[in-house]
Structures are given as structure tokens and as C-alpha cells.
Amino acid sequence: MPLHDYVTPHPYPGKLIIVEGIDGSGKSTQLDLLRKYLESEGHPVHFTEWNSSALVKDTTKKGKKQKSLTPTTFSILHCCDFAERLAYSIIPPLKGGMIVLADRYMYTAFARDVARGVSREWVRGMYSFAPKPDIAYYFQITPEVSVERILTGRPQLKYYEAGLDVMDTDDPVESFGLFQGAIVNEYDAMVDEFGLTVIDGTRPIYTQQQEMRAIMAEKLGDYLTRSVPPRRGSTARRRTPAKASTAKRPTAASTKAAK
Amino acid sequence: MPQRPPRWLGQGLSYAAIEHLPGRMIVLEGTDGVGRSTQIEMLSAWIESQGFGVVSTGWTRSALMGPTIDRAKSGHTLDARTFSLLYAADFADRLELQILPALRAGFVVVADRYVYTAFARDAVRGADPGWVRELFGFALEPDLVIYMDIDIDVLMPRILNGKGCTYWESGMDLKLADSIYDNCVEYQNRVLGEFRRMVDEFGFDVVNASGTRENTQRAIRRRVQKLLKEMAAERA
Numbered sequence: 001m002p003l004h005d006y007v008t009p010h011p012y013p014g015k016l017i018i019v020e021g022i023d024g025s026g027k028s029t030q031l032d033l034l035r036k037y038l039e040s041e042g043h044p045v046h047f048t049e050w051n052s053s054a055l056v057k058d059t060t061k062k063g064k065k066q067k068s069l070t071p072t073t074f075s076i077l078h079c080c081d082f083a084e085r086l087a088y089s090i091i092p093p094l095k096g097g098m099i100v101l102a103d104r105y106m107y108t109a110f111a112r113d114v115a116r117g118v119s120r121e122w123v124r125g126m127y128s129f130a131p132k133p134d135i136a137y138y139f140q141i142t143p144e145v146s147v148e149r150i151l152t153g154r155p156q157l158k159y160y161e162a163g164l165d166v167m168d169t170d171d172p173v174e175s176f177g178l179f180q181g182a183i184v185n186e187y188d189a190m191v192d193e194f195g196l197t198v199i200d201g202t203r204p205i206y207t208q209q210q211e212m213r214a215i216m217a218e219k220l221g222d223y224l225t226r227s228v229p230p231r232r233g234s235t236a237r238r239r240t241p242a243k244a245s246t247a248k249r250p251t252a253a254s255t256k257a258a259k
Numbered sequence: 260m261p262q263r264p265p266r267w268l269g270q271g272l273s274y275a276a277i278e279h280l281p282g283r284m285i286v287l288e289g290t291d292g293v294g295r296s297t298q299i300e301m302l303s304a305w306i307e308s309q310g311f312g313v314v315s316t317g318w319t320r321s322a323l324m325g326p327t328i329d330r331a332k333s334g335h336t337l338d339a340r341t342f343s344l345l346y347a348a349d350f351a352d353r354l355e356l357q358i359l360p361a362l363r364a365g366f367v368v369v370a371d372r373y374v375y376t377a378f379a380r381d382a383v384r385g386a387d388p389g390w391v392r393e394l395f396g397f398a399l400e401p402d403l404v405i406y407m408d409i410d411i412d413v414l415m416p417r418i419l420n421g422k423g424c425t426y427w428e429s430g431m432d433l434k435l436a437d438s439i440y441d442n443c444v445e446y447q448n449r450v451l452g453e454f455r456r457m458v459d460e461f462g463f464d465v466v467n468a469s470g471t472r473e474n475t476q477r478a479i480r481r482r483v484q485k486l487l488k489e490m491a492a493e494r495a
Contacts, residue, residue, distance in 0.1 A: 055337075059327045059348075068323065070355040072272060072397055076348040083341040117274040125393040129340060 021139030024149035050104030269396020289407030324349035
């Protein structure tokens with residue numbers, strides 16, 4: 001197998017933090033809290049989300065509506081979305097020294113697409129151009145917890161979301177549980193394969209967030225002390241002297257505009 | 260004469276069965292403006308006149324992806340890798356929903372371009388050849404690949420009389436020359452080079468498409484005839 005980009009650290013000055021987990025694992029809530037924390041500390045942050053590029057989103061929507069998406073087409077479409085966001089929303093902010101927060105990353109494809117029946121090796125090869133995250137949090141919950149959380153306040157599961165295209169049942173709830181179970185198996189196997197940082201997604205929101213921040217401080221300590229731009233008229237917050245590297249830091253306005 | 264068992268080009272689709280494909284797949288490859296669509300039209304009519312059902316398929320022609328690819332092309336903003344992936348999604352959609360069902364039903368599938376087009380274009384754009392070959396590893400190996408080769412001096416007037424030197428067919432994204440004509444010549448030369456490099460790698464049947472359309476068609480039919488005889492024998 002060829003050497004994939006995602007096995008070695010990326011060369012960019014910014015940092016890439018991603019969250020993974022099945023539906024209802026709480027990853028988006030936690031990433032949002034982390035984002036607010038980082039922003040309040042003055043860090044330049046850029047947020048990006050799985051399956052959000054305009055071009056591909058419309059296509060996926062069309063295919064979903066017609067229920068015509070095969071597992072392979074579905075898988076490639078998600079990679080199209082990823083490739084486009086990588087070129088526009090992930091690599092440029094990383095080059096600009098920002099923190100990129102990604103809600104889902106290639107591990108979602110490795111878990112979901114394989115649960116849909118595509119080959120593990122093939123889908124890994126397809127994403128071989130992806131940069132390796134600096135931290136990959138995996139919010140671990142059981143399929144049962146996922147089913148319970150998702151069904152609360154949501155009357156109907158969608159066809160692909162429930163895995164009805166690949167599971168041997170027509171009952172959406174049963175199919176969703178089975179599908180999430182298959183995805184969890186893939187995720188759990190990836191903890192060692194990719195060194196994912198496991199967070200127990202059943203604990204209180206506050207506790208998980210404290211753990212996330214502590215891990216981040218430990219892993220990105222040097223970067224975080226460097227990345228806060230000096231506040232006007234005060235250098236009291238800075239723990240290290242200003243270096244030349246802060247010269248090209250994006251302004252708060254451009255960071256906001258990038259969202 | 261027993262049919263050689265259908266094969267995947269690479270790893271294949273783990274969930275799709277191809278043991279029983281009584282149809283045949285014929286691919287016409289060649290660069291822009293070489294005359295593929297004219298030849299395919301003549302060839303399909305001829306195959307049908309011999310009594311075989313024909314299903315034709317073409318690069319970027321899936322209902323799902325066709326409009327998306329057109330939109331992406333008009334924007335000039337996508338990087339080469341995203342384009343390769345859009346083409347792969349189009350191809351996967353057609354392979355599973357059109358090509359494989361037609362082959363299972365015993366049709367002759369005539370494909371206007373195949374994965375080799377992606378290999379050639381990506382190679383010209385400096386992509387990792389291993390990545391794109393692995394990506395398209397789920398493709399079915401065609402029964403016959405006819406590569407229509409042409410001299411650049413004959414090709415250029417055909418391009419100019421056809422669609423003209425358009426942005427993508429001229430490889431303007433590569434910025435190879437100052438004028439669009441020179442850029443087009445350089446780009447097409449490189450694409451031809453990549454196709455010629457693949458002749459041995461994938462066992463293309465080379466047909467010289469520099470002559471008249473009738474001569475080219477005769478050469479193509481000679482190669483297709485053998486497949487049709489095989490099919491007729493299997494059905495006898």
C-alpha cells in the first residue's frame with residue numbers, strides 16, 4: 001500500500017482539530033463549545049463541516065431524493081465535498097496559521113462507507129491526500145444511546161441516515177440501530193489504527209468539555225501560547241515574548257468573514 | 260469459444276457480482292475532437308443491424324452528476340483532484356445503474372470514453388498516477404478498448420471546426436502558453452502522449468483516426484466483428 005499523507009504530521013503552521021462519532025454522540029455540541037472558548041481566548045479559528053460544499057450538497061440531495069445513490073457513488077461524493085473543502089476551507093487557514101475545527105473528517109467515511117459495504121482499503125486510498133489532524137477526538141457512545149438520543153424529538157429517520165439502503169430490514173428504527181452498530185465497530189477499530197483520542201460521550205457535557213480543553217492544552221500548548229495576537233495596549237496576557245511569526249496573523253474581521 | 264471471465268480493473272466492487280455478464284463492453288477512447296461520437300453513432304447502428312441490442316454510455320453523462328460537472332466546469336474554480344472525484348462519482352453511478360445491468364441483460368455497451376480519459380487528463384495535470392488508478396479500481400475491464408490515435412496536425416483543424424479551443428479542451432487551467440491556440444496544441448500533445456503510453460499498459464487496440472471517417476469505421480468494425488461472432492456463437 002502506498003504511503004498516505006495522513007500518516008505523517010502536516011507541514012502547515014496552523015492546527016487541525018477534528019471531532020468524530022456516530023449521530024447523537026455530542027461531538028458537534030462539544031466542538032461548538034471548544035470553538036467559543038478558543039475565540040474568547042483570541043485564537044484565529046476556522047470552522048468547517050462534513051458534506052457542506054454547495055456544489056456537492058445539491059447533488060447528494062438529488063440522489064438521496066431519488067434513492068438512487070449506490071454505496072460507491074455515495075462514498076465518492078463525500079470525498080468530492082471533502083476535496084473541495086480541503087482546497088478552500090482547510091489548507092488555506094492551516095497555511096495562514098489558524099486553528100481549523102472540523103466537524104467530522106475522513107474517519108466518518110472510513111466508518112460509514114465501510115458499514116455500507118465499500119472496501120476499507122479503497123476508501124482509505126481515496127482519502128490518502130488528507131492531512132493528518134493534530135487532534136482527532138472520538139466521542140464514544142453505544143448504538144443504543146445513539147438511537148435513544150436521536151429518536152427523542154425527531155419523529156422520522158431519513159432513508160440514508162437510517163441505513164435503509166444497505167440494512168436487511170425495512171423498519172427505520174431497527175435499521176438505524178444496526179447501521180450505527182456497524183459504524184461503531186469501524187470507529188472502535190480506528191482508535192488504535194489512527195490514534196484517535198477517545199472521549200466518553202455519556203458523561204456530562206461540562207466534564208467532557210474540560211477533558212477536551214485539558215487534552216488540547218497538553219497537545220498544542222506551545223502553539224496556543226504563540227497564537228494569541230497581542231491585545232492593543234497590553235501584553236499582560238502573553239506568556240512568551242512576541243515573535244516575528246505573529247506578523248501575518250489574520251485580523252478578527254477576516255476571521256469572521258471566513259465563516 | 261468460451262468467454263473470458265469478466266474482470267475488475269483493480270479492486271472492484273466487493274458487493275457486486277460479475278460472474279454472469281453475457282453482454283460485451285466496447286470502449287472508444289481518444290482525445291477531444293478525434294471523432295469519437297461520429298464513429299460511435301456509425302458503430303452502434305451497425306451492431307444493431309447485426310441483431311444485437313446496444314446501450315450507449317458516455318463520460319460525464321450520468322443524470323446524477325452531469326449537471327454538477329457542467330456547473331463545476333463553468334466555474335473554473337475546482338482543483339484537479341476534486342474534478343477527478345466528480346468524474347469518479349459520475350462513472351460509479353453509470354457503472355452500477357447502467358453499464359452492469361445492461362451487461363447482465365446481454366446488451367453490447369458502447370462507451371464514449373472510459374477511465375483511461377481520467378488517467379490521461381490527471382497525468383497531464385501532474386496528479387499521482389497511483390491514486391487515480393486506485394480510485395477507479397472499481398471499474399470493470401472492458402472487452403475491447405479501441406484507441407483512436409491521430410496526428411496533432413490533423414487533430415487541430417478538427418478541434419477548431421468542432422467546439423473550438425474551449426477552456427478545458429485547451430488545458431487553459433495549466434497555463435502552458437500565452438495564446439489559447441498554442442496552449443491547446445501543447446495540451447493535446449501531452450494528452451496524446453499519455454494515451455500512447457497506456458496502449459501497452461492496458462492493451463488498447465489502436466485505430467488510426469487521421470483518415471476519412473469511412474476508413475476509420477472500417478478499421479473499428481474489423482475489431483468489433485470478432486466480439487459479435489463470439490456472442491452469436493454463445494447464443495446459438
